[in-house]
Amino acid sequence: MNTTWRFRLRRVVKNRWLLLMTLPGMLFLLIFSYLPMFGILIAFKDFRYADGIWGSKWVGFKNFEFLFATRDVWSVTFNTLMLNSLFIVCGLIVSVALALLMFEVKNRILNTIFQSSYFLPYLLSWVLVGYFVYAMLTTDGFVNQILAYFGIESVSWFTSPGYWPAILVLVSVWKSAGYTSIIYLASILGINTEYYEAAKLDGATKLQQVFYITLPLIIPVITIMMLLQIGRIFYADFGLFYNVTRDSGMLYATTDVIDTYVFRMLRKVGDFGMASAAGFYQAVVGFILVFVSNLIVRKVDKDNALF
Structure with a gap:
């Protein structure tokens, strides 16, 4: 056994308990x-229950040809990219803002109340959120009552696709921003307080401390979170798009995404090969986006790159 392998073996023995702790996750x-x-094989086969994955006929790229031959695939791809991009940008801004606000709350009891309030929506199921949104936006719902109070004509929200990109962004940010803000808050709490004390001595305001100390020091965390989210930009949150929109056909123009489209085709046609091809398409494009985004980050600042 050469020196390198002996060194590696000693490290494994030394860290055996830490490695054992990682075993459940691995x-x-x-x-x-x-x-x-291994289920990727279904994307290249004419899958039949009776034959199984291995026994089904190999059809090559025919499932992909069928997927891209449909007129809707490009619109749902655009909707997926556009809406997820809005979720990432708006979610980042709101999450960081919430983290900064919670950092400034020094009262322990109030801080606990605020954190619990922000985190609570994340624990709610999309089914419950969908009913909540429906109650708000139905014909005689809360939003239309407010519009009527100000003399504005009520809106048929579930037949008006133009409003839904903004509605989905608001619902998504409301549900997830509180959870993400805790991650950013943890990184802010890890900043050495001496930086803030020195800034105060130099006469820096709170806003200047945020822009010149807090934000620059949490950029690595923001970058990692952004890269991870970009990697899933082709994966829509099925619960959001299916339950909140109530799968209304009138809204497909702006709310139909790859995941709901595949689910609907699978439910109607029962073509597992096409559904798997769409999943494979999402995975490949997601990998390319992460790789390219990380490459750009490495060019700008190598230390903030994910790999």
């Missing part, structure tokens, strides 16, 4: 992320 990743990758 098993979870193996079972639910890597083993299912």
